[in-house]
Amino acid sequence: MIFKSLFKPKWQHTDAVIRQAAIAKLDLDANRDVLISIATTDPVAKIRLIALESLNQFDLWRTASEDDSDASVKKTAQSRLVNAFSADNAYALSDEQKQMFISSYKHASLVESLLVHELSTSLVCSIITRLNKDKLNLEYALRSSEDEIALFCFSRLTPEIKTLERLVAKAKSTAVKNKANEQLTAIAEQAEKPKILRKQLNLILSKLLALKEKKDYGQIKSEGEALVEEWSEVSADLPCLPELEQNEYADKYQAICQRIDAATKRLKDEWFAIEAEKQRLIAHQEQVLATQTEIATIKEKIAVAAAGDSDVNVDELNDSVQKIKQSLVAAQISGADVESLFNQIAKLEATLNKLPAFAEQLVAMTKLLTQIAQVSIPETLEMLDETIDVYREWQQSWKTQARQLLLPLPATLTDTYKTVNRQWQDAITQLQAPQKKILDKISSKLRELDKLIVNGKYNAAFGLFRKVSAWHEELTLKNQEKIARDFTKLQEKIDDLADLKEYIAIPRKRELLLEINALVDTPLADPTKQASEVKQLRKVWLLLGSVNTDEDKALNSAFDEASEKAFTPCREHYALQDKIRAENLELKQGIIQELTCLKEAVASEEKALMDIGKDLTNIQNRWSKIGHVNRDVFNDVNDAYYALLKPLKEQLNQLYKNNAAAKQLLIDKAQQVVATAEEQQNFAEAIETLKQLQSQWKTIGFAGGGKDRKQWQAFRKINDDAFAKRSEQAKVEQDARSAQLDSYLQQYSALSQQINDSNNLVTLSPIFAEFEAIAIDEESLSAGQLKKLQQVQLSVQEALINKKSKFEQNKSHAVYQLIFEQVNNIANEIETDLTELPSQWQELLTTYSQSTADDACQYDLTIKLELTTEQESPAADKNRRMALQVQMLASKHNDGDLQSPESLFKQWLAMGRSSHPELLTRAIKAFSASL
Numbered sequence: 001m002i003f004k005s006l007f008k009p010k011w012q013h014t015d016a017v018i019r020q021a022a023i024a025k026l027d028l029d030a031n032r033d034v035l036i037s038i039a040t041t042d043p044v045a046k047i048r049l050i051a052l053e054s055l056n057q058f059d060l061w062r063t064a065s066e067d068d069s070d071a072s073v074k075k076t077a078q079s080r081l082v083n084a085f086s087a088d089n090a091y092a093l094s095d096e097q098k099q100m101f102i103s104s105y106k107h108a109s110l111v112e113s114l115l116v117h118e119l120s121t122s123l124v125c126s127i128i129t130r131l132n133k134d135k136l137n138l139e140y141a142l143r144s145s146e147d148e149i150a151l152f153c154f155s156r157l158t159p160e161i162k163t164l165e166r167l168v169a170k171a172k173s174t175a176v177k178n179k180a181n182e183q184l185t186a187i188a189e190q191a192e193k194p195k196i197l198r199k200q201l202n203l204i205l206s207k208l209l210a211l212k213e214k215k216d217y218g219q220i221k222s223e224g225e226a227l228v229e230e231w232s233e234v235s236a237d238l239p240c241l242p243e244l245e246q247n248e249y250a251d252k253y254q255a256i257c258q259r260i261d262a263a264t265k266r267l268k269d270e271w272f273a274i275e276a277e278k279q280r281l282i283a284h285q286e287q288v289l290a291t292q293t294e295i296a297t298i299k300e301k302i303a304v305a306a307a308g309d310s311d312v313n314v315d316e317l318n319d320s321v322q323k324i325k326q327s328l329v330a331a332q333i334s335g336a337d338v339e340s341l342f343n344q345i346a347k348l349e350a351t352l353n354k355l356p357a358f359a360e361q362l363v364a365m366t367k368l369l370t371q372i373a374q375v376s377i378p379e380t381l382e383m384l385d386e387t388i389d390v391y392r393e394w395q396q397s398w399k400t401q402a403r404q405l406l407l408p409l410p411a412t413l414t415d416t417y418k419t420v421n422r423q424w425q426d427a428i429t430q431l432q433a434p435q436k437k438i439l440d441k442i443s444s445k446l447r448e449l450d451k452l453i454v455n456g457k458y459n460a461a462f463g464l465f466r467k468v469s470a471w472h473e474e475l476t477l478k479n480q481e482k483i484a485r486d487f488t489k490l491q492e493k494i495d496d497l498a499d500l501k502e503y504i505a506i507p508r509k510r511e512l513l514l515e516i517n518a519l520v521d522t523p524l525a526d527p528t529k530q531a532s533e534v535k536q537l538r539k540v541w542l543l544l545g546s547v548n549t550d551e552d553k554a555l556n557s558a559f560d561e562a563s564e565k566a567f568t569p570c571r572e573h574y575a576l577q578d579k580i581r582a583e584n585l586e587l588k589q590g591i592i593q594e595l596t597c598l599k600e601a602v603a604s605e606e607k608a609l610m611d612i613g614k615d616l617t618n619i620q621n622r623w624s625k626i627g628h629v630n631r632d633v634f635n636d637v638n639d640a641y642y643a644l645l646k647p648l649k650e651q652l653n654q655l656y657k658n659n660a661a662a663k664q665l666l667i668d669k670a671q672q673v674v675a676t677a678e679e680q681q682n683f684a685e686a687i688e689t690l691k692q693l694q695s696q697w698k699t700i701g702f703a704g705g706g707k708d709r710k711q712w713q714a715f716r717k718i719n720d721d722a723f724a725k726r727s728e729q730a731k732v733e734q735d736a737r738s739a740q741l742d743s744y745l746q747q748y749s750a751l752s753q754q755i756n757d758s759n760n761l762v763t764l765s766p767i768f769a770e771f772e773a774i775a776i777d778e779e780s781l782s783a784g785q786l787k788k789l790q791q792v793q794l795s796v797q798e799a800l801i802n803k804k805s806k807f808e809q810n811k812s813h814a815v816y817q818l819i820f821e822q823v824n825n826i827a828n829e830i831e832t833d834l835t836e837l838p839s840q841w842q843e844l845l846t847t848y849s850q851s852t853a854d855d856a857c858q859y860d861l862t863i864k865l866e867l868t869t870e871q872e873s874p875a876a877d878k879n880r881r882m883a884l885q886v887q888m889l890a891s892k893h894n895d896g897d898l899q900s901p902e903s904l905f906k907q908w909l910a911m912g913r914s915s916h917p918e919l920l921t922r923a924i925k926a927f928s929a930s931l
Contacts, residue, residue, distance in 0.1 A: 019038075019042070019044070019047055035051045035054055036051075036060065038051040040060075040063070045068070045069075045070030045072060045073050048064070048068065048070070048073055049072070049073050049076060052064055052073070052076075052077065056080075058080075058081070058084055058093060058097075061077045061080040061081055061084075062077070062081060062101070062105070064077035065077035065078045065081055065107070065110070066105075066106055066107070071851045071852045071912065072852060072854060074851070075851060075852075075853070075854055075911060075912065076854065078107070078110050079854075079857070081101075081105075081110060082110065082113055082114060085098065085114045085119060085123075095120065095122065095123070098123055099122070099123065099126055102114070102123065102126045102127055102130055103126065103130060108130070108131055108843065109843055109844065109847050109910060111127055111130055111131065112127065112131055112136070112840075113906075113907065113910060114127060115127055121146060121148050121149055124140070124149050125148075125149060125152045128140060128149075128152070128153060128156070129156075132156075133839065133840060134156075134157065134158070135838060135839070135840055136153075136840070137153040137154075137156045137157050138153070138157060138163060138166075139153075140153040141153040141154045141157060141167060141171060141173075141176055142166070142167060142170055142171050142172070143172060144172065144173060145172040145173060146173070147173050147174075147175040147176070150171065150172070150173035150175065150176040151173070151175055151176060151179065154167070154176050154179055154180070159183050159187070161184070161187060164180045164181075164183050164184045164187070165180075165184065165768050165772070167180035168180045168181050168184065169801065184772070188773070190240075193237065193240050194240050194241055197234065197237050197238070197240060197241065198241075200234045201231075201234060201235070201249050204227055204230055204231050204234065205249075205252055205253065205256055207223070207227055208224070208227050208231075208253075208256045208257070208260065209256050209259075209260075211223060211224055211227075211260055211264075212259060212260050212263040212264070215267065216267075217264060217267040217268055217270070217271035218271060220260075220264055220267070221271070224260065231253060235249075235250075235253075238250075284333045284335070287328070287331045287333055288333075288337050288338065288341065291324060291327070291328055291341050292341070294320075294324050295324065295341070295344050295345065295348065298317060298320055298321060298324070298348055299348070301317055302317065302348070302351055302407075318349070321345060321348050321349055324345060325342075325345050328341060328342065328345070351407060358405070358407045361401070361404070361405055362409075362410070362413070364401055365398070365401060365402075365405075365409065365413055366413065368394065368397060368398055368401065369413070369416055369417065369420065371394065372391070372394045372420055372424075373420070375387060375390055375391070375394075377423055377424060377427045378427055378428070378431060379427070380431070381431055381435070381476050384427075384428065384431045384476075385476055385477070388428065391424050391428075395421070398417065435475060435476060435479050438471050438475055438479075439475070439479055441471060442468055442471050442475075442487070446468065446487065468487075506549075506551060506552065506555070508540075509541065509552070509555045509556075509559070510555065512537055512540060512541050512559065513555060513558055513559050513562065515537055516534070516537050516559060516562040516563055516566055517562050519533060519534065519537075519566040520562055520565045520566045523566070523569045527569055527570045527573035527574075528570075528573065530566070530567075530569055530570055531567065531570040531573075531574075533566075534563055534566045534567050534570070537563070538559075538563055541559055578630070580627060581627070581628055581629045581630050582629075582630075584626050584627045584628060584629050585629045585630070585633060585637065587622075587626045588623065588626055588629065588637050588641065589637070591619055591622060591623055591626075591641065592637070592640050592641055592644060594619060595619065595641070595644035595645060595648070596644060598612055598615060598616075598619075598648065599644055599647070599648060602648065602651070612648065612652065613652055613702065616645070616648060616649060616652065619645070620645070623641065653704070655701070656702065656703050656704035656707070656708075657704075659700050659701050659702060659703040659704075659708075660703035660704060660707050660708070660711065662700045663697065663700055663703055663708075663711045663712075663715065664711065666693050666696060666697055666700075666715065667711065667714055667715050667718065669693060670690060670693055670715060670718045670719065670722075671718060673686045673689045673690060673693075673722075674686060674690075674718055674721065674722045674725075677722065677725075678725070681729065682729075683722060683725055683726035683729050683730075684726070686722055686726070687722060687723065687726050690718075690719050690722055690723075694719065697715060734782075736780070737780060737781050737782055737785055738785075740777070740780050740781060741781060741785045741788070741789060744774070744776060744789050744792075745789070745792060747774055748774070748789075748792050748793060748796050751767060751770060751771055751774075751796050751800075752795075752796055752799065754767050754770075755767060755796070755799050755800055755803055758803060767800065768800060768804075771796065771797065771800060774793075776789065776793070815837070815838070815841075816927075816928070818836060818837060819837060819841055819845070820924050820928070822834060822837065822845055823845065823848065823909070823920065823924065824920070824924075826845060826848060826849045826913065827913060827914075827917060827920050832845070832849070834846070844906055844909050844910060845909065847909070847910055847912070848909040848910070848912055848913060849913070850912070851911070851912030851913070852912045852913055852915070853911035853912040853913060853914045853915075854911060855914065855915060855916060855919075857911060858908060858911050858914050858916075858919055859880075859916075859919060860880070860884060861904055861907055861908045861911070861923070862908065862919045862922050862923050862926070863877055863880060863881050863884050864884055864888065864899075864904055865901060865904045865905060865908065865922075865923055865926035865927060866881070866922065866926045867881065867884065867885055867888060868899070868900075868901050868904060868926075868930070869901050869926045869927065869929040869930045870929075871922075871925065871926045871929055873922075901926070901927050901930035902927070902930070904927075905923060905927040908923050
């Protein structure tokens with residue numbers, strides 16, 4: 001035994017100090033198993049901790065944190081486990097190892113403390129799943145800006161209205177806000193569902209009951225079926241109502257249906273009787289239409305048979321007619337249309353009986369066509385005289401036989417007749433046209449000749465008769481016979497006049513010579529009248545003709561000499577007129593030159609077509625004021641003028657026409673825009689469109705005199721009416737917006753009063769719901785009204801949030817005061833009651849009461865709390881405070897954030913009770929300062 005003791009390793013020595021020194025000298029790689037044995041079996045906690053520090057294995061730290069008997073070893077091991085999840089993972093744990101640890105580690109409080117480190121999304125979700133705490137779920141749903149974590153925690157929450165409202169107001173994740181908003185909406189809809197359902201059911205029952213008063217069963221039937229179908233759809237939601245209420249609605253529905261049936265029984269019977277009559281009429285009409293179709297088919301076949309088609313069987317047609325007749329009789333229908341059908345059938349039967357005789361008539365008609373085909377169509381007047389009687393006899397025979405036909409002629413024969421007849425008519429017309437003109441001319445002149453004789457104008461009558469005689473010789477014998485009686489009668493009168501001519505003419509010529517001499521002796525003051533009188537006397541003289549006597553020759557010579565003398569004063573007048581006409585010609589030629597230049601300017605686009613309107617008007621006015629020109633140049637000058645003026649005017653008129661069409665199109669568009677605006681009761685867009693049309697109107701040129709002004713008046717009236725209606729509508733809309741704004745302001749004013757009267761969170765919660773329930777229709781307000789309303793809304797919302805924050809802060813302060821009280825009780829070993837605390841704080845204070853803290857770590861945490869809450873630390877702690885401040889600043893620079901006072905205070909409590917009571921007092925003081 002002695003030797004055994006002598007050779008026993010120092011790390012197994014009974015003296016703890018020797019063992020501790022020996023352990024420090026052990027090589028880690030060579031003595032790993034030894035160190036593991038020491039770490040798990042050595043009776044001294046400090047030595048076990050040294051061995052654990054040397055090994056520094058995650059699994060050993062975990063085992064120690066769970067199974068070691070010493071609280072300080074457990075605390076240190078737990079600290080190492082927590083650090084393993086920090087950014088500097090000295091143990092190189094994989095995500096799978098971390099997941100395994102989180103799911104299997106038995107101390108939930110330590111697992112929760114891992115959340116202070118920056119972890120992956122999956123690890124955070126695993127921790128939250130493991131802890132399964134509603135408050136933690138809510139905290140991360142509110143604070144996490146990562147949608148995946150926030151949504152994961154949100155999915156684990158119980159969807160309570162208060163929780164959802166808080167999430168909507170404060171959640172950092174937009175996705176969570178949207179989800180919470182959706183659930184709030186769904187809850188509100190579910191809460192409103194019974195109310196809406198009752199309205200729907202009552203409305204349907206009211207409509208059903210109203211059917212009882214209607215008198216049109218067709219309307220009752222169609223509306224009733226629609227309401228029954230609507231009831232079937234709506235009643236599917238009845239389970240959301242109490243069972244008693246469900247039964248009441250079902251009973252009401254059945255009772256109303258029975259009342260409707262009873263009240264409308266007579267109407268129902270009458271309606272079905274009317275419907276039956278309608279069906280009978282439809283069947284009647286269908287039978288009539290079918291029969292008419294069959295009759296039309298047989299008529300077509302009869303027409304084919306009548307055209308000489310030998311393939312058509314007349315017996316079969318008779319059978320078809322009989323079948324139609326029997327079918328119509330079997331249908332047992334009556335009426336004027338049926339009688340008409342029987343009449344048509346009777347005609348078909350008669351027609352079929354006539355077909356054999358009609359075939360013989362077709363042969364005769366065909367023979368007539370053959371006969372006329374053998375006669376040559378006349379090409380000269382001589383041939384026409386020879387054949388026209390043959391043609392007219394053939395035409396009369398055709399008309400006579402056509403009147404006796406039993407059935408209509410086939411189209412082929414009719415077309416052939418029309419062709420032959422047209423050829424003869426064209427030939428006759430062509431040959432007779434010149435003859436007819438001569439006949440018409442002779443007839444007209446014979447009447448004129450008779451008037452000349454009656455009026456004593458014998459010389460003119462002689463001349464005219466010579467012309468008529470020449471025309472008479474150009475007529476054919478048949479045409480001469482047409483006017484023979486009248487022509488012979490006038491010829492006899494002319495012969496009688498020839499004998500009286502000498503007796504009448506000489507005395508009259510003597511009178512005319514005296515009259516012309518009087519004009520020579522006493523000329524008229526007006527040269528024009530003088531010339532007119534001379535011309536008139538000469539005209540009468542010429543009408544008297546020549547008698548072929550010596551006296552007549554002497555009178556003619558004397559009259560010619562006197563006429564020349566009488567006309568001498570007129571020549572000076574006409575010379576002056578010639579000069580004026582020459583000047584007029586120069587003026588007109590100048591205008592023609594202007595028009596030529598104007599035309600060239602328009603053609604070369606030097607001058608716009610729209611700009612020549614005034615020029616043309618000026619030219620036309622000047623032209624109309626210029627007097628006459630000589631007859632020999634009148635036509636040439638006028639033709640040249642109008643040849644230039646007409647195209648320019650046509651172009652200008654076409655331009656005016658195009659402009660008028662373009663303006664009319666704008667008028668039509670404006671009318672359409674206003675009509676659409678009136679239909680939609682929205683003139684805002686219409687006004688903008690009309691303004692665009694007005695701009696387009698300005699770009700269109702003149703549309704012509706009269707037309708342009710009328711179009712402008714029409715267009716302006718449309719615009720004026722639209723602007724007036726817009727103003728009227730704007731006033732109505734403004735009144736409606738003002739009323740809507742007043743309604744919203746009254747609601748928010750009522751909410752403000754309720755907020756002021758609220759004294760706890762319970763009374764404040766429904767105010768939040770009522771605030772959210774106010775749905776603002778932004779389109780019904782103007783921009784200014786909406787801005788004012790949003791300011792009021794924001795003010796009410798801020799008042800709500802402030803009130804709620806105040807109540808929650810008061811509640812939170814009460815909870816923290818209770819926590820501080822229980823912590824002091826535990827520190828002073830006074831019996832505590834943790835049941836009134838939140839579950840998280842219950843677990844934390846339980847851990848605090850059951851373990852002893854590492855003084856150094858708890859000391860540092862106390863100073864960190866004081867730094868975070870800006871509280872003073874004792875002077876003795878100045879150096880340590882400065883070092884920790886530098887460390888915290890570095891951590892903030894690297895990690896981007898500092899731990900909150902609450903998180904630090906929780907870590908402080910999680911370490912266990914301190915052996916220095918003043919640290920607890922300082923920690924509570926510092927944490928209280930942050931509340």
